[in-house]
Amino acid sequence: MVGATTVFFQAADRSVAQQPPNIVMLISDDQAWTDYGFMGHPDIKSPHLDKLASESVLFRRGYVPTALCRPSLVTLLTGHYASTHGVTGNDPSPKYAARGSELYNQRCAKLISYLDRFETVPEALGKLGYLSHQSGKLWEGSYQNCGFTHGMTRGFPQKGGRHGDDGLSIGRKGMAPVTQFIDMAVKEKKPFFMWYAPFLPHTPHNPPQRLIDKYSQGDLTPTVAKYYAMCDWFDETCGELLNKIDETGQRDNTLVVYVTDNGWIQNPAKNGYAPRSKQTPYEGGVRTPIMYRWPAKFAAADRTELASSIDIVPTMLAAAGAPIPDDLPGVNLLPNLISSKPIERDTIFGEGFAHDIADIENPEASLLFRWAIEGKYKLLLTYDGEVNRYKSTHPRNEKRPQLFDLEADPSEENNLAAEHPEVVERLVKKINAWYPVNERQVLSAF
Known part of the structure; x- marks a missing residue:
């Protein structure tokens, strides 16, 4: 509507x-x-x-x-945003309904129907x-x-x-x-x-x-x-x-x-x-x-x-x-x-979900990241949303908050979260105000 x-x-x-x-x-x-x-x-x-x-x-x-x-x-x-329009990934997960099955096709149709809102x-x-x-x-x-x-x-x-x-x-x-x-x-x-x-x-x-x-x-x-x-x-x-x-x-x-x-x-x-x-x-x-x-x-x-x-x-x-x-x-x-x-505006936001959608009615089931950029700082928060295919080198394996100075470190090599806990705390609050989720985010002990 x-x-x-x-x-x-x-x-x-x-x-x-x-x-x-x-x-x-x-x-x-x-x-x-x-x-x-x-x-x-x-x-x-x-x-x-x-x-x-x-x-x-x-x-x-x-x-x-x-x-x-x-x-x-x-x-x-x-x-x-994807968390609002509901189409968080490319396809329903074949783990819960085989591709081409009646249930899989029903889920494909339901994802498309979200556009009607x-x-x-x-x-x-x-x-x-x-x-x-x-x-x-x-x-x-x-x-x-x-x-x-x-x-x-x-x-x-x-x-x-x-x-x-x-x-x-x-x-x-x-x-x-x-x-x-x-x-x-x-x-x-x-x-x-x-x-x-x-x-x-x-x-x-x-x-x-x-x-x-x-x-x-x-x-x-x-x-x-x-x-x-x-x-x-x-x-x-x-x-x-x-x-x-x-x-x-x-x-x-x-x-x-x-x-x-x-x-x-x-x-x-x-x-x-x-x-x-x-x-x-x-x-x-x-x-x-x-x-x-x-x-x-x-x-x-x-x-x-x-x-x-x-x-x-x-x-x-x-x-x-x-x-x-x-x-x-x-x-x-x-x-x-x-x-x-x-x-x-001083901050922009984003989110990341699995390629295959675990639950088409619950975006958080496939949630992998929430992130924000404020000026030179970028904060990534990582979640345990279900992924059916990812390598051991997938960046989701970094469970701690990741804070980068994009001016000094555009290739995002150095995680500054432990050095700037006040920046992490500020950006976490902004992210939560933008897209609140169940309390799974963790501010690691610095």
Whole structure:
């Protein structure tokens, strides 16, 4: 159920309501926050996203609350944390119902039904006359079920409808569905919302040979070279989409939003990700650049504040002149983007759950982490939620609170919890106020 609503307008910007912008979401899939030219990577080439970054309000210290694709994407659809929207992992645990069984399918359907408790972004924009298009990753049934007017994903319970099905071909097999949709919306003179969430640079890492060759000249291992080539390939597809917006004359009045669903650090020795990346609350799992570009409304800037993907939904709704539900926890950043004023917030939060959901009605059964970042400090709290598959090196095995100084120690090597118990205590109180759980958190004896 959607709560009471408020709408942001500055007196000088009431034209936003009469001439709503197109809104385009570019969502990378499994990419580390470091893996772009504009973020300083020495090898990966990302000229199109570099250009977008130079034209955007760029938050280099951006984060997603959950380091796993499905819950992260539902946050982008609803504006709520996973512990609220209820989709905490990718799948129901097969330990309690075999995949494909009637009970397993019932649980899959129930997870998708959680979306019905919220008004999604495409549903809200549809009330304002927007056309909307889905391509790429989508877990919550068909594109129609999520409120899109157009799209590619058939979704569960259709055959193969797990996490995007037909939509996963976008980018990898051309961009025609998106470019044709833009042409149609422009011809009909309708504002449009686009969800571009390609299966890139996600595995399988099988980029075009020309890109493999590009990254196989130095001393990179084959798995790393292929991953770098995938990042390059993703960048190329973003360039094609952004060029289409320019060619159709929509650049000035299009809000482009960029974010990654979760991080990824490529294992140099084999296919797959390294520790402290995907599915963990370390920087390699939750950090991402976040960008907003709307040439008609605000200038480019390189911002130093903390930003979170939890802010994206209220910011997009505000840009379109749509009501913003009072219960959304994120910040509407539109006033800050227009005025360049700092965000009035000193702490952001996140949570981590198991990939397979032990109990779809009890998020805490799969809870692994709660975390907060306040300025330079980051605190991780660890829990005993059920995990069916993790290695002995999984960071969850560290039971004590973990406190890091991200300025002095960006790779999170040194746990300062014992040295700064007052910081731990302060951040634990903030975390408990944000997301209270049963009293399982432990402030170890320092």
